[in-house]
Amino acid sequence: MRNRYENEMKLEFLSKSNNEAFARIAVAAFVSQLDPTIEELADIKTAVSEAVTNAIIHGYEEKEGMVKIVCKLIGNSVVIEVSDTGKGIENIELAKQPLYTSKPNLERSGMGFTIMESFMDEMKIESVVGLGTKVTMKKKIEQEVSQKEEDCAIKA
Numbered sequence: 001m002r003n004r005y006e007n008e009m010k011l012e013f014l015s016k017s018n019n020e021a022f023a024r025i026a027v028a029a030f031v032s033q034l035d036p037t038i039e040e041l042a043d044i045k046t047a048v049s050e051a052v053t054n055a056i057i058h059g060y061e062e063k064e065g066m067v068k069i070v071c072k073l074i075g076n077s078v079v080i081e082v083s084d085t086g087k088g089i090e091n092i093e094l095a096k097q098p099l100y101t102s103k104p105n106l107e108r109s110g111m112g113f114t115i116m117e118s119f120m121d122e123m124k125i126e127s128v129v130g131l132g133t134k135v136t137m138k139k140k141i142e143q144e145v146s147q148k149e150e151d152c153a154i155k156a
Helices: 019-034 037-060 112-119 147-155
Strands: 005-016 066-076 075-083 122-130 133-139
Touching: 005 019, 019 037, 019 066, 019 075, 037 066, 037 075, 037 112, 037 133, 112 122, 112 133
Parallel strands: none
Antiparallel strands: 005 066, 066 075, 075 133, 122 133
16 A cells, blocks of 8 residues: 655755755745744754755766655654765765765865754665765654643543
8 A cells, every 4th residue: 555645745956056945945835834833944944955955065066967855744744855866975874974074175064964863853864876865854843732722632
């Protein structure tokens, strides 16, 4: 049986750095259906920004390619996949180390994966050298329970 999601959005765009802002705003607009807090939305936008920037700068380097985002709303959680068909990551564990960067000449901080991990509840990296990389991130949106719903739950 096929997994069924409550809602799903797919987005593909050229690996140009000015598309990074578009990606974060598009994902934020889609996730807003779950009524996240401003902080939750900021976390998601930052994580998406880091993943997209990694795909553009590291995945494709000086070449152009497509960056793909699949965003799924499942219950009160969001699952975001950012993928590229770029050069891939040789050593994922090394790439995940804080301050590690393969592009020190670009003044990159080497904190992209660390930031994604800290702002999201889960993060998984899949990569094959020569074929590309997919970063999957998940975040649960803490739904605020209204006082009226809380009172009903207490009485029940």
